[in-house]
Amino acid sequence: MLYAVFMSRALPSSPQPQEPLEPLQLMQTGPEADEPCLRADAARNRARLLEAAARLIAEHGVAGVTMEAVAAAANVGKGTVFRRFGDRTGLLTALLDHSAKRLQADFLSGPPPLGPGSPPLERLRAFGTAVLHRTAEQLDLQLAAQPEPTRRFTHPAFGSLHMHTTVLLRQIVPGADCELLAHTLLASLDPALIHHLTRQRGMPMERLEAGWLDLVARVTGTDRPR
Amino acid sequence: MLYAVFMSRALPSSPQPQEPLEPLQLMQTGPEADEPCLRADAARNRARLLEAAARLIAEHGVAGVTMEAVAAAANVGKGTVFRRFGDRTGLLTALLDHSAKRLQADFLSGPPPLGPGSPPLERLRAFGTAVLHRTAEQLDLQLAAQPEPTRRFTHPAFGSLHMHTTVLLRQIVPGADCELLAHTLLASLDPALIHHLTRQRGMPMERLEAGWLDLVARVTGTDRPR
DNA sequence: AAGCTAAACGGACCTCGGTCCGGATCGTCC
DNA sequence: GGACGATCCGGACCGAGGTCCGTTTAGCTT
Structure with missing residues (x-):
């Protein structure tokens, strides 16, 4: 296969100076608008x-x-x-692009509980498990595609996940610093962490899933789903 | 200076196969026992x-x-x-070793609220802010010293932080999966994340601190300190 | 003091990511 | 269809991390 x-949009972006960025703009999700010409x-x-x-x-x-x-x-x-x-990261990322776009489409406009239609809390739960499984499937590639620390969070794909998480959080816990909370939540889904827990510590995926649900519950101050 | x-113990460790590890053992903290001979x-x-x-x-x-x-x-x-x-990581890590050992000593046997003597919740709060500030001070070095994703969590220094966090958590929320929760908490103190938030997004350190306290409160189900 | 061995040394060498620029190509405009 | 310019191509080149192995040396032994 x-x-x-x-x-995939990843071209030789210019060196990108270290000035503060303006608030993340929404990612383009259209299947077109890619491959400019x-x-x-x-x-x-x-x-x-x-x-x-x-x-x-x-x-x-x-x-x-x-x-x-x-x-x-x-x-x-x-x-x-x-x-x-x-660079190498760009190539590897391009390989992941298909699956990334699919996930993005799923949670932006797919069927519930991932997509719109379910209450935010349930969407958030589903989101985590979805990411978790996608990552576990492509662990090696995801790991290798991870850019150097300085660029990890500026990557558009990450931006998309973060944006989505933030938006959901804002609907659940409006009073909180959702941007920061979103980072925390996403960090627990980091490929490197998943790799460590599953392959180096031998944890089963079920435990990670349970961990996610528990984390969401704690962070949002809601009950764990039965 | x-x-x-x-x-610093970092010698040319053998390739380390990818077999599951046994539960983290406590780090040796003695100032001796280093520099074997x-x-x-x-x-x-x-x-x-x-x-x-x-x-x-x-x-x-x-x-x-x-x-x-x-x-x-x-x-x-x-x-x-x-x-x-x-390797390069080892050299850079050795440069950080002094400060790492000091932090470790502080939360293992230093004065409260970091060291023993305060209730675990307060120690956890202090722990986060301490790590936060130490990281912010040495950001560049910390960033450069970060090993490749596969080794990030097997690093002894990280193991020490994780162990400590886990132990504190167990005293506060005995019913939870503290090992996993500890990973989540630590992830929000990751140098790469701090770099992104402060330098690329321009967040002030105060916000990160507040974020930590809030996170601890949510995760442990306690109130935020006044 | 001489000898011996494990440990340490040094720098040539290899690989791989990344850059550069002269030359080839595409696509468009007359 | 011819010509022109922007885009793309290719592979020589560079720098840095990491390895290897023949040589040197610290420090113990006799």
Whole structure:
């Protein structure tokens, strides 16, 4: 199978100075508006690269995904890989993009309890378990795709999760510092943490799920679901 | 000034396979038991290296701390740096070691409200603010010293913080999954997060502090301090 | 004091991420 | 269809982390 051979906005963003950012803007979620207008050859190469990367992962694991190897496997110059994806993180992220977009669509406009229609508290509960499972499925890739600490939270995909969590929280505990609380909640779903707990400490996923529900209950001051 | 020219256990640990770990054992906190028995020349070089690294940081910032540069500045071979500290993370961690040990001593046996003598809830509150401030002070170094995601939570220094948090939590909310809750609490003190919130989003430290107190209150189901 | 061994040393070497720029291509406009 | 400019391509190049192994040395033993 080959992952996302389309989508993802991650181009060689400029160095991004360390000035305070304005409040997060909502992510564009439209399935279009992506692939702005790549030249034909560029688009073809992009597809080849993603396919090659996916193949390499399947064969040698994430560690085998070397920028040079990917370039070679796609019959493309190394420079091309960087031009297209910016850096290794960008490439790996692009691989996750399909699933990320799907999750986003699910909680923004999918069926309850994840999507609108359920009360916020239930949506929040469902959100956590959904993220938890998605992360567990793609653990290796998620781990490898994690950017350096300085950029972890500026990543658009993260921004989307944070925004959603904040909005839900505001409906449940209007008086609280929901932006901060959202960070706390999301931190407990961090791929690195999940990796540690499940693979290094041997915790079963059920315990993590229960932990999430418990955490939500405590933080929102509500009862745990039966 | 030059940081810790002694202490720190970080040697070229073997690759550490991905098998589940047994429950965290308590950290040794004795000021001795460190520096197991380094040969004279090794000890001398170690000190030189740490001093050189500290100087480089002062002059060119953390980014200027290149393994080769440190080696050169200390009049030592590059191999020696790696032999002593394992990798860059190890070197940077050694630089933080002094302050880490001090914090640890403070909450293990220092005066209240951090140390024993205060009720657990107050100790937990104080613990968070202490960590928060220490991290904020050494942000750049802390950030650079952060190991790759796979090792973030196996690091002894982290283990110590986690253990302490867990123990306090158990006294406050005996019924809960304190091990998991501790992870959540600690995650909200993560250097990367603090960096993001303060430097990229411009939040004042007071807000983070308030956030910690609020979080502790919610998680433990107690009231916020006046 | 001489000898011996485990430990430490040093720097050549390798890999991999990332950059750069001369040259090839696409797509468009006359 | 020809020509022009923006975009893209490719691979040589660089820097930094990390490894390796032949050589040196501290410190104990006899």
